[in-house]
Amino acid sequence: MGRTADYSKERCSVAATLEVVGDPWTLLILRDAFRGVRRFDQWQESLGVARNVLAARLKTLVAHGVLEKRRYSEHPPRFEYRLTEKGKDLRPVLITLSDWGDRHVYGEKGPLHFLHEPCGHKLRPGLICMDCGEPVEPRSLRMIHNPKSQTVGEALAEQELADLEAEAS
Amino acid sequence: MGRTADYSKERCSVAATLEVVGDPWTLLILRDAFRGVRRFDQWQESLGVARNVLAARLKTLVAHGVLEKRRYSEHPPRFEYRLTEKGKDLRPVLITLSDWGDRHVYGEKGPLHFLHEPCGHKLRPGLICMDCGEPVEPRSLRMIHNPKSQTVGEALAEQELADLEAEAS
């Protein structure tokens, strides 16, 4: 049937996230959004992505509540896309992706990095457990998987309903 | 020309990582690898991915040094795939993806989570700066982008050379 990967029958939070941001280009669109890109043509020029694909991606990101579409000019009707809080919460994903690319593809000379202003260093991110404050060691984690929970598709549908209700109020 | 997203001309560590793990299914293949999956048919059954696609993904993950292919039986020739150190370093990416899905799709009732054994809580991951130890606040980061650095394609090519030399020695 040739459609692209469909994770909606998985029961997994990783798959759930990928169902929203896992399409080709989507994460780079979001990277640009964090850099301040808000308009169609800025993305198009920055990424060189096909315009129809960009239009489709923006539409689904808006549908999932990651970006918000706003009219910023009435008279020539013009729109911009801004990260919602939900979208901004994806920053750690971008940071960890960037860090891996830096260390394993570019070998410390990465072209994109984050400056941590309080200390003035290039950010080397580390994960901690917010409950005990300790750094997360690989050995200290157990992966737990509850096969009885909702599928990604079910959870996304419910999420959309909740979004609609929130808007209505 | 209809080929799927090609990030190799970007100059960006995020794009670099996605060039390696950004194909459909790849991150779920890695998620399973972290859960202990090592064999072709285990992945095939767990994901329901087409076998040709799975074979192709495993091949590129091995080529990029994220997985290692080992023969675990001589006589019926049988192979398994294990995460390399480079592959294990992707764990923070999976953790942040999982955390976002948990919070924004499943709403705290996620089907997959990580148990932090030292403190016994479900892991709520937080990012810190490893230089100063402070938590990373969105406001405290500046994104720096050096447009003169290598493209993703150049860096990956160099990386592969380095891998080959390391093997030869």
Add this chain to the structure above:
DNA sequence: TGAGTAAGTTCCTAATTGCAACTCAATTCT
């Protein structure tokens, strides 16, 4: 001898991406 398993490969079809050109509404240059 026949069934079963692991790890793929091959073949075909259907979706999707990529690309370029085109639309539409309004604004600015000449």
Add this chain to the structure above:
DNA sequence: AGAATTGAGTTGCAATTAGGAACTTACTCA
């Protein structure tokens, strides 16, 4: 005033890719 430009897409077509199922290869086990 008319022409060109800008922003934000849409439309149509060709080239790939993913999906699906069957087929191969090389053994083991009953």
